[in-house]
Amino acid sequence: PTIQHWIDGACSTSTPARTSPVFNPALGVATKQVALAEQAEIDAAVAAAKAAFPSWSNASVAKRQGVLFRFRELLNERKLELARIITSEHGKVVSDAAGEIQRGLEVVELATGFPHIMKGDFTENASTGVDVFSIKQALGVVGIISPFNFPAMVPMWFFPIAIAVGNTVVLKPSEKDPSAAIWLAELWKEAGLPDGVFNVLHGDKQAVDGLLNHDDVAAISFVGSTPIAQYIYETASKNGKRVQALGGAKNHMLVLPDADLDLVADQAINAGYG
Template identity: 70%
Template structure:
């Protein structure tokens, strides 16, 4: 037994040594750092480890922060025109080479190539917004507030900022933050998810190719050790985060206690209310696309359809019909939905089907054990539809973060609105109706930060800001849009008086108010 175990261990070590390791990116170069801890990076469609990722120590994070701090002195003094030119160059490179990035996303996250392309397109919108940085970071000027006295404001960068991004959008979420931070004159340390880290490195190298000076954009990988090192580092001025609600709360409280600005976007349980007058074909299409796109692993996925009783049977039938045409499998094979990110997450999500049955719900479509177009060892779970879900069930309450769509039946608008407003989450919601009055009332009364009217995933365009309410956002700073530029700059007000030689060098205005 001992001999066999040793042989197996040696074989495993040999296999590991043949796999590439994703290293940190510090000062414009690949850096291994001092830590020898690593984590596996899977291909979810195969169920196998394809590479490893280096986990940063506290000293490794400190090196990245100090490198960013050193680069800040010259980067903040780089002209607006030059910073803008670099962002334009980055935009062109990203647009031209997006298929490369999409392939990385599909390989490490598992989402189909179409979803990967969509993720990049939404990130590209924010890059284009960052190119418009001069209009968002300019100050204001008030002349002659008192005789001979002017008051004006300027917006200046913070310094070193940290970004902690999730596994579900390894390109888009970093792109929500770092282009605006860098265009505004800050330097960045990004800690991407250790589950799919390669996109961050690819983006950092592309920024270098676009002309960004070394040290302005750095990437460190790792787990809680790296996260806490960023949250506690005295040089890091701000933290941007997207992830689950418990972690968002931890990030917000820890970073705030360490004197930092914080953007902390948390979890969601997004509801879609379907009224009797809605176009049921449109609503069914929306529910399927919003519920199962990217395998449901997105914070703006529709998790709950609130169907008014009079149309619930017809709506469920239409959703079920559309689900029958979905193909689950390897994202490179033209399928509609890929695997989940890890085996553990797949098993956790699949477990909610049993919970639904125990709680008296009807499992209309069971995604377990479906036929897939891919390797049998992949982390598969097909689209799942559960009807008549009680709001007391964990299937309703929990953020499942997978391809499980729940239907809760309601007697009308008032009950549906009450259920949404009683939720602890307030990220996104939607109403499907042809009644303009009902839609207007809904947008006014619902306690959710992003609202869709006959639009299932109401993610704002880049020149508006993204963020929810309640336990979906900690603090007040949303991401990108005007909020993004406000977050990554600080306003300085200047009151100025110059002596006027035409009056003998005597200022006539202060302290008089004329």
């Protein structure tokens, strides 16, 4: 089977020009193919998000929160199903995958409280007869580029917040474990999210560059290696986009002279290879 893009509320039905194998690490064999985006798919995903932005950003806070609460309930009820999908493509054990989802769920729960966090400020008589106020508004289409090691948690660091405040999303997951992103897209649709608000674009560097250079993408969030984080920050900011680029951390630690070295060694191994 071929894992397709999720654009405007449905999986793409076109025959992909390029694909990449998706492996089950426990078996060491390719069990699926994933479509790799060409420019046409990149443009279609961004266009769907752009078209959905006006109505979603103008929807009442109550309406947006209703969708978020429903998404939270569905995810909590069915997280073991998602954990098994992650295990089948990433290789981490089901309990570890479930822990990753729980950490992502915490951000979904944070997003359900955003009606308060989105409030602006007002200062009366900041200067004589001058009042000052600030408002917080959605940016538009935001791109999310996430790594292979946490196919559910890292995207959920970003998209619940983006969607809660009225942005629309194009998620580019790792091509090594892409099915979790499609499962989440289907869950959003079941929760009542309008078509086009959440899109999934599979691909490699071509898809990444397509988002970084697209005029209709307002912001980029990324987690991955430090060299790629630097490339993404430079390229996206050069194109006038707001950027979060989180580079790779290799489980560094500071060991003090009075540390229990047996415990340190154990924790270092668990952090690096668990």
